[in-house]
Amino acid sequence: MSTLRAWARDLALGARFAFGGGRQGWTRTLLTGVGVGLGVALLLISTAVPGALTARHEREDARSLLGATEAAAPGRDTLLIARIDQTYRHLKIGGRVLRAEGPDAPVPPGLQSVPKAGEMVVSPALKQLLASLEGAGLRERLGAEITGTVADRGLTGPAELLFYLGDSTLPAIGPGEHRIQRITAFAGEPEPRGLDPVLMLLVVLAFVALLTPVAVFVAAAVRFGGERRDQRLAALRLVGADSRTVRRIAAGEALSGALTGLVLGAGFFLVGRALAESLSFQQRSVFPHDLDPSPWLALLVALAVPAAAVAVTVFALRRVVIEPLGVARTAAPRRxxxxxxxxxxxxxxxLLVPLGGQDDEHRDFNRWQVGGGVVLLLVAVTVLLPWLLERTVGRLSGGPASWQLAVRRLQVDSGGAARMVNGIAVAVAGAIALQMVFTGVEEDYERPTGQDPGRATVSVLMHMGTESRVDALAGELAAAPGVVRAVALTDVQAARAIPADGQSVRVTVGTCEALREVAELGDCAEGDAFALSGGGISPTGEPLTPAPGERLYAGNITSYGMRELPAEKPVEWTVPAGARTVRPVVDPFGALRDGLLVTPSAAPKNLGSWPGAHVFVQADESRPDALDAIRTAVFKAEPFATVTPLRKTSENSSYTTIRTGLFFGAAGLLVVIGTSLLVAQLEQLRERRRLLAALVAFGTPRRTLGLSVLWQTALPIGLGLSLAAGAGLALGSTLLWVTGRPVRVDWASVLALAGAGAGVVAAVTLLSLPPLLRLMRPDGLRTE
Incomplete structure (x- = not known):
């Protein structure tokens, strides 16, 4: 008989044992399949993530205004559109206001037609929010009638909040206007989405750190039921099978469990994909149809898992001597x-160390080299833990009966205990390394803004052409619920001659109360003017800050006379003779001003659309809805005004997205970890059913057996977490060296991650206690 036919025969016989070996046979196969299936489901989801992100980006690019085809004049196919994004209770809401200028105006993706004046088309998630009690404030703000919903092809995900608002009064493009665009088609070219080398390193590290524990779990799951399998293999030797045959039969059993796991994994994946639409994290979600694994990656998983099952089984039996009367594993194993x-x-x-020592300008990381180095360091945890556990338990003796039972069990089979905690040890090591790298590069992507939220909660920037209403808007905001005060400032550009050629002077206009936000005024009354100190000297030797009584030109000092823009003639203005010099202070937005400060009656008049205006608003922090009240008041008064909350720090959006994706992956990994550990624990208890029942029958207290099971879990996990902490610190330090950042350890985070791993194990142990109590009953001595 050829080798191929022998393998086929013996693998088929192993499959018959797996599925036809009675209740114990199919129970063992089912447990193996569940363990493998959970890992396969997470692997399939991981292979589908890149495609889901690509689909999100493609739909977002299809509606983007960046790169949209623009027109200079109205026509049959032109559309006026502007962004009016909103924020409501920390929820980001995308908004577009639009007006069709002709019957052939382009329709945004996901809409059947351009909404008319007063009509609003919203995403399903926003429609649900507006219909709820929680959305009452947002209904008051938007106010328009909902006439339709945005289809899936116009949304990045099912949880996206988006609206399109029709407005017949949307103005045409004015001088210097950048908020309103006249387009004939939406973006035709995708927006480039590049990542810098450090962010790419974080992506590679996140994928490797999340997927390596899954691979470890799959490798451990195919070895469920090892002791019962060895008894059957000894029986096969007794009826005449040689050692090679029984190894192939054992591989057939493992292959059957792996194939069952593939089927269950596909089912788990389909269930998870169906539930994806109802899951959202920080407003990021995916459509189920986007989670479509790449065919070649799915094929790779389908081939790799059964192959790994056979390889792991054959490798595990390499030093096991299976004889007709027993298995040599029951004797003391080799050290x-x-x-x-x-x-x-x-x-x-x-692999990792040579990547360090480069300057930031020329730094680039080989993804395969980084991934290979991280995998090797994480896999090192799985091969070092059995040796560490064997050396540790080999020196233990004495103690209470529960401790002795646990230690003796670990001395007999330390490898099984190590396999059970290997996955969580690898996960904790990867999490510690990730935490260190994220903390190390955080300063590069979370930077201080210099803003002072204690002096102003938000800054409202006026839409061009509406600056004359800044004082009225400040009055309306001051009267809004939860507003402590609102002060308006208008900025005007002035120069000694036109065109200015870069020698311009900033003139800030506001009431005395408003001007105190930018300078130390002392006495101030309407009609006063001030010159800010520290203005410097121009290249021609003139002071940059004009002197009292000097004549200036204000308004359109740079574009006057250019053909491509409507000409608005600058106005002549004389600096008030009584202007005093005062010292500037940093305003709430973090800027230190120069130039002139004037009260409204002393300011230049008839400037047209050239001033810039904004309002600083201080909200009552004791009222949770104060910020939303401000946004609602601004939207009703000036829909195009930009409301910017003042914050002490700002975050890079790509960095935030990667960190959010990591949280998604970590949550899924924790579910797999806990479930796989529970399955492994139940399998071990099932194998020891007769032993546990016999110990109880001989008078061993149930409490002693329960504590022994706890010690058997606690000791390996304690050693595993200690080893994981060391490996994670080493890996994190190496990666920080690679990125050129100083090594810093956040010990609180390290302890928290180790505690999370220990918490998962504690939860699994508690869940395994009820089955343990049932297995201690006398009927556990029954045999078939």
Whole structure:
């Protein structure tokens, strides 16, 4: 018989044992399939994530105004459109206001037609929010009638909040206007989405750190039921099978469990994909149809998992002597050697260390080199833990009965205990490394703004052409619920001659109360003017800050006379003779001003659309809805005004997205970790059913057996988390060296991550206690 036919025959016989070996046979296969299936489901989701992100970006690019085809004059196919994004109770809401200038105006993706004046088309998630009690304030703000919903092809995800508002009064493009666009088609070219090398390193690290524990779990799951399998293999040797045959039969059993796991994993994936529409994290969500794994990646998973099952089983039996009367594993195993286990972390460091020492301008990371180095360092945890556990329990003796039972069990089979906690140890090591790298590069992507939220909660920037209403808007905001005060400032550009050629002077106009936000005024009354100190000297030797009584030109001092823009003639203005010099202070927005400060009656008049105006608003922090009241008042008065909350720090959007994706992955990984550990624990208890029942029958207290199970879990997980902490610190330090950042350890985060791993194990142990109590009953001595 050829080797191929022998393998086929023996694998088929192993499959018959797996599915036809009675209740114990199919129970063991089902447990193996569940463990493998959970890992396969997460692998399939991981392979589908890149496609889902690409689909989100394509739909977002299809409606983008960046790169949209624009027109200079109204026509049959032109559309006026502007962004009026909103924020409501920390929810980001995308908004567009539009007006069709002709019957062939382009329709935004997901809409059937351009909404008419007073009509509003919203996303399903926003429609649900507006219909709820929670959305009462937002209904008051938007006010328009909902006439339709945006289809899926016009949304990035099912949880996106988006509206399109029709407005017949939307003005045509004015001088220097950048908010309103006249387009004939939406973006035809996708927006470039590049990541800098450090962010790319974070992406690679996140994927490797999340997927390596899954691979470890799959490798451990195919070895469920090892002790019962060895008994059957000994029986096969008794009826004449040779050692190679029984190994192939064992591989057939493992292959059956792996194939069952593939089927269950596909089912788990389909269930998870169906639930994806109802899941949202920080307003990021995906449509179920977007979670479509790449065919070649799915094929790779389908081939790799069964192959790994066979390889792991054959590798595990390499030193097991299966004889007709028993298995040599029941005797004392050979002591594990450590020298080859140390080669893995050394090889990982050898791949990562050469990537360090480069300057930021020329820094670039080989993704495969980084991924390989991280994998080797994480896998080193799985090969070092069995050796560490064997050396530790081999020196333990004495203690209470529960402790002795646990230690003896670990001394007999330390490998099984190590396999059970290997996955969580790898996950904790990867999480610690990720935390260190995110903390190390945080300053590059979370920077201080210099803004002072204590002096102003928001800054409202006026839409061009509406600056004359800034004082009226400030009055309306001051009267809004929850507003402490609102002060308006208008900025005017002035120069000694036109065109200014860069020698312009900033003139800030406001009431005395408003001007005190930017300078130390002392006495101030309407009609006063001030010159800010520290203005410097121009290249011609003149002071940049004009002197009292000097004549200036204000308004359109740079574009006057240019053909491509409507000409608005600048006005002549004389600096008030009584202007005093005062010292500037940093305003709430974080800017230190120069130039002139004047009260409204002393300011230049008839400037047209050239001033810039904004309002600083201070809200009552004791009222949780004060900020929303401000936004509602601004939207009703000036829909195009930009409301900017003042914050002490700002975050890079790509950095935030990667961190959010990591939270998604970590949440899924924790579910797999806990479920797989529970399955492994139940399988181990099921194998020891007769032993547990016999101990109870001989008078062993149930409390002692329960504590012994707890010790059998606590000791390996304690060693595993200690090893994981060391490996995570080493990996994190190496990656920080690679990125050129100083090594800093947030010990609180390290302890929190280790505690999370211990908490998962504690929860699994508690959930396994009820089955343990049932297994201690006398009927556990029954055999077939």
């Amino acid at each position: 594990r050697r450590v020298w080859w286990r140390l080669l893995l972390p050394l090889a990982g460091l050898g």
